[in-house]
Amino acid sequence: MDHFLAGAETRAYRLAWIATGDREEALDIVQDAMLRLVKGYAARPAGEWGPLFQRILQSVIRDWYRRQAVRNRWRRWLGRGDEDEDTAGDDPLQTRIADSRPGPDGEQRAQAAVAALDAALHALPLRQQQAFLLRQWEGLGVAETAAAMGCSEGSVKTHLSRAIHALREKLEDHRP
Amino acid sequence: MNEPQDDTFLRRTRAWLDAGEGDLDPTTRARLRAARREALAAHRRTPAWRQAWPVTAAGLAAAVLVAVLGVRLWTSPGDDLxxxxxxxxxxxxxxxxxxxxxxxxxxxxxxxxxxxxxxxx
Structure with missing residues (x-):
């Protein structure tokens, strides 16, 4: 189990970071997912751990989104929405883009592209973000992605198609 | 809907995502290692009976089923026995x-x- 988690933790963190845009929240999400996997499924065959971990991770991310939505509703209701707007510029993903604007250097351009992709993914609706990352980066099949997202295979295809379309438009400037 | 797997744009995005994973800072990596150790240690601290609760629950369920069937057969008004x-x-x-x-x-x-x-x- 230690070996499996060691190989999965950095990708899991990247997925959580893109979803939340916050390092502390992303670390909490990954730790929570690890704990749930170890406690609930350590006795299962090692071959099942990958899909199970992905399903747990996506579920924890969805829970985080729901909590955030509720928190934001309460903030707006309590009249603290202005504070959120004031701090919107502190989004770490947006800051990364600002710090790494395309320059003449090849490495700089690559860093800018990575930052722009992170930000573009972060800006997508959660379902599109999940469909894109699970299918295109994690390499899961449609059925596995649907299981991890808790939706139908048709929904996965729809979300993925919309995600690709949106990303193409947003990352137009980073084409070589 | 089509899912163009070999699209150049998609290959490039995968490469960017891999690059982002490779660029992870040492502090974050260290905290991920700590989180993993904590998760594994928490599992070891869990009492053995709680780790084996699914087996215990299945055993209890089987015992209850046998008891119910036994009582049912013993008290049934001339169905089978x-x-x-x-x-x-x-x-x-x-x-x-x-x-x-x-x-x-x-x-x-x-x-x-x-x-x-x-x-x-």
Missing amino acids: PPLEDMALLSDPAGPEFYQDLDFYLWLDEAEASTQEPTRG
Whole structure:
């Protein structure tokens, strides 16, 4: 189990970071997912751990989104929405883009592209973000992605198609 | 909907995502290692009976099922297995018909007794 988690933790963190845009929240999400996997499924065959971990991770991310939505509703209701707007510029993903604007250097351009992709993914609706990352980066099949997202295979295809379309438009400037 | 797997744009995005994973700072990597150790340690601290609760629950469920079936069979009114008093009737050499016509035999016995009494006197 230690070996499996060691190989999965950095990708899991990247997925959580893109979803939340916050390092502390992303670390909490990954730790929570690890704990749930170890406690609930350590006795299962090692071959099942990958899909199970992905399903747990996506579920924890969805829970985080729901909590955030509720928190934001309460903030707006309590009249603290202005504070959120004031701090919107502190989004770490947006800051990364600002710090790494395309320059003449090849490495700089690559860093800018990575930052722009992170930000573009972060800006997508959660379902599109999940469909894109699970299918295109994690390499899961449609059925596995649907299981991890808790939706139908048709929904996965729809979300993925919309995600690709949106990303193409947003990352137009980073084409070589 | 089409999912263009070999699209150049998609290959590039995958490369960017991989690059982002490779660029993870040492502090974050260290905290991820700590989180992993904490998760594994928390599992080791869990008592053995709680780790094996699914097996325990399945065993309890099986025991309850056996008990319910046992009680059901023991108390069922002649569906499959007869109650104990019926077992006694079935094992009697006189046979079940004798007990069904018991009133007739009692009447016959009384009738015979009453016809014999005047001849004796």
